[in-house]
Amino acid sequence: MQRFCTLAFVLGLILMVFGLTYILPIIASLYFQDGMIWHFFHGVLLNVGVGAVLALASMRFRGEVKTRDGYLLVASFWILMACASTLPLLWALPDLSFTDAFFETTSALTTTGATVFSGLDSLAPSLNLWRHELNWIGGLGIIVLAVAILPVLGIGGMQLYQAEIAGPIKDSKLSPRINQTARLLWMVYLGFTLMCIASLKYAGMTWFDAVCHGFSTMSLGGLSTHDANISYFNSPAIEAVMVFFMLVSAINFSVHYQALHQRSLKPYILDPEVLPMLGLIAGSIALCSFYLWRFQVFPSFAESLRHTGFNLISIGTSGGFFSNNFDAWPPFVVWWILFLTGVTACTGSTGGGIKMFRGLLLWKQAGREMYSVLHPHAINPIRIGDMQIPNKIIFSVLAFIFLYFISIVALTFLLLFSGMQPVSAFGAVVSCINNAGPGLGMVSSETNYQGLSDFQTWVCAVAMLLGRFEVFTLLMLFTPAFWRK
Numbered sequence: 001m002q003r004f005c006t007l008a009f010v011l012g013l014i015l016m017v018f019g020l021t022y023i024l025p026i027i028a029s030l031y032f033q034d035g036m037i038w039h040f041f042h043g044v045l046l047n048v049g050v051g052a053v054l055a056l057a058s059m060r061f062r063g064e065v066k067t068r069d070g071y072l073l074v075a076s077f078w079i080l081m082a083c084a085s086t087l088p089l090l091w092a093l094p095d096l097s098f099t100d101a102f103f104e105t106t107s108a109l110t111t112t113g114a115t116v117f118s119g120l121d122s123l124a125p126s127l128n129l130w131r132h133e134l135n136w137i138g139g140l141g142i143i144v145l146a147v148a149i150l151p152v153l154g155i156g157g158m159q160l161y162q163a164e165i166a167g168p169i170k171d172s173k174l175s176p177r178i179n180q181t182a183r184l185l186w187m188v189y190l191g192f193t194l195m196c197i198a199s200l201k202y203a204g205m206t207w208f209d210a211v212c213h214g215f216s217t218m219s220l221g222g223l224s225t226h227d228a229n230i231s232y233f234n235s236p237a238i239e240a241v242m243v244f245f246m247l248v249s250a251i252n253f254s255v256h257y258q259a260l261h262q263r264s265l266k267p268y269i270l271d272p273e274v275l276p277m278l279g280l281i282a283g284s285i286a287l288c289s290f291y292l293w294r295f296q297v298f299p300s301f302a303e304s305l306r307h308t309g310f311n312l313i314s315i316g317t318s319g320g321f322f323s324n325n326f327d328a329w330p331p332f333v334v335w336w337i338l339f340l341t342g343v344t345a346c347t348g349s350t351g352g353g354i355k356m357f358r359g360l361l362l363w364k365q366a367g368r369e370m371y372s373v374l375h376p377h378a379i380n381p382i383r384i385g386d387m388q389i390p391n392k393i394i395f396s397v398l399a400f401i402f403l404y405f406i407s408i409v410a411l412t413f414l415l416l417f418s419g420m421q422p423v424s425a426f427g428a429v430v431s432c433i434n435n436a437g438p439g440l441g442m443v444s445s446e447t448n449y450q451g452l453s454d455f456q457t458w459v460c461a462v463a464m465l466l467g468r469f470e471v472f473t474l475l476m477l478f479t480p481a482f483w484r485k
Contacts, residue, residue, distance in 0.1 A: 005058040007073050012054030014077055018084070019047030024133055025088070029126035036126045039091040047084055068482065071473050078465070082106045084136055092127055099454045106461045108134035110468035111350060113320030114224020114438030114460065120227050121418070125208060128225045132212040137352040138468070139219030140189050140253070188257050191219045196245040203237040211311040217245045220350045222320020222437040229445065230323045232309070239310045239323060250277065251315040252348035272385030273346040273356040280356075281316065284340060287311050289334045295330055308333075316340030318352040320437025328445035334440065336429065341436040352435030352467050354404060358397050360384055365394055403471045407431060414459050420452075427455075432463035 086101035197214035226232035258267040298304040345351020415425035427440025
């Protein structure tokens with residue numbers, strides 16, 4: 001019982017922190033006079049009030065959060081946060097169902113960028129800003145933010161940080177104190193976001209569009225204020241700015257901090273993921289641009305390079321923006337981009353998928369197994385960069401990959417069971433579990449996810465949560481061993 005009271009105390013504190021995120025859309029509603037201010041004001045009162053009651057009622061049970069409890073806290077709060085975020089949408093849009101509202105907020109918080117909304121151009125500005133702010137908060141994660149600004153969480157902050165942060169290497173710290181590490185990561189994230197907003201304004205966006213798209217670009221969230229997404233602007237300058245910052249967001253933010261702290265590009269060169277990621281993207285753009293130009297999808301190679309570069313980087317890094325209906329491109333390019341959503345982003349970035357580090361590790365492990373066949377007695381440790389990888393991490397990655405593919409298969413069959421066509425079902429699951437946004441067929445960039453049934457919508461929402469939690473955090477809650485004392 002004390003264990004759950006301790007979790008309730010921390011959950012209450014984080015819920016109060018999350019209540020403060022309503023302030024920005026309140027300011028936007030006042031500025032634009034869109035009539036939504038009371039919906040957000042009630043949201044503040046509800047979140048802060050419920051959080052305060054939980055924290056006060058369980059204050060005497062405050063203590064260290066154990067590692068196992070950290071995973072339970074992170075999973076429960078993300079689901080609670082997605083539910084709480086629906087309130088302004090449900091109050092403002094009476095025809096919106098809870099299923100669609102939950103899908104929209106889950107998509108925003110997991111930085112998937114899939115949407116069931118149409119008519120975004122006429123949506124109240126404060127509601128549009130709310131969607132994009134959720135995108136931005138979900139980029140590095142509300143738990144990391146709470147660890148950064150609530151010193152009381154320093155007691156068990158490492159457990160929460162490890163449960164929240166993405167990637168196979170979770171114990172690397174920029175500072176001896178984990179709350180300081182979280183604070184440094186958020187400072188870097190905020191700094192790049194402000195640079196992105198200013199650059200988008202300079203490139204031709206309005207301040208409102210620049211803020212919204214700056215949030216969703218740095219979080220690799222993919223949400224837009226327009227139904228036509230980035231094709232609305234038809235601007236090479238805007239696309240170039242977004243490409244640059246999407247690549248920044250796909251790199252480990254710890255590496256960004258080290259580069260800024262040392263005032264050197266050396267950390268990028270030494271990092272084992274950055275150069276392989278950039279090489280994979282560059283090679284893919286060259287191949288796909290030539291392929292599309294060769295088959296006359298675009299009239300010139302320059303136009304082919306422009307649209308291929310933007311859409312491949314956006315979807316491949318799990319950004320989710322689009323400037324063209326890439327689902328209508330030749331199948332080779334479409335399926336290659338879908339493959340990239342799983343392996344392109346780096347560990348510690350805001351991107352989804354299995355991450356570049358795990359891909360490199362699997363490649364090295366395959367090579368080691370083939371070498372062992374020829375030299376069964378040789379000692380051949382796996383090294384990525386200058387890091388020797390312990391076998392326990394290799395086994396963990398292999399288990400993750402197995403659960404990742406099993407999840408894709410199971411969820412795809414659920415969508416097939418519901419009557420969805422195979423290409424659409426597979427594309428929806430892969431895009432959602434990789435937090436990439438647009439899928440194939442009936443969930444492409446042209447149609448979005450509004451045509452799904454309630455059952456199909458919930459399956460896709462589960463896929464997004466699995467992807468954001470990197471499978472383990474969510475699935476382990478359903479094992480008997482997790483609940484055993």
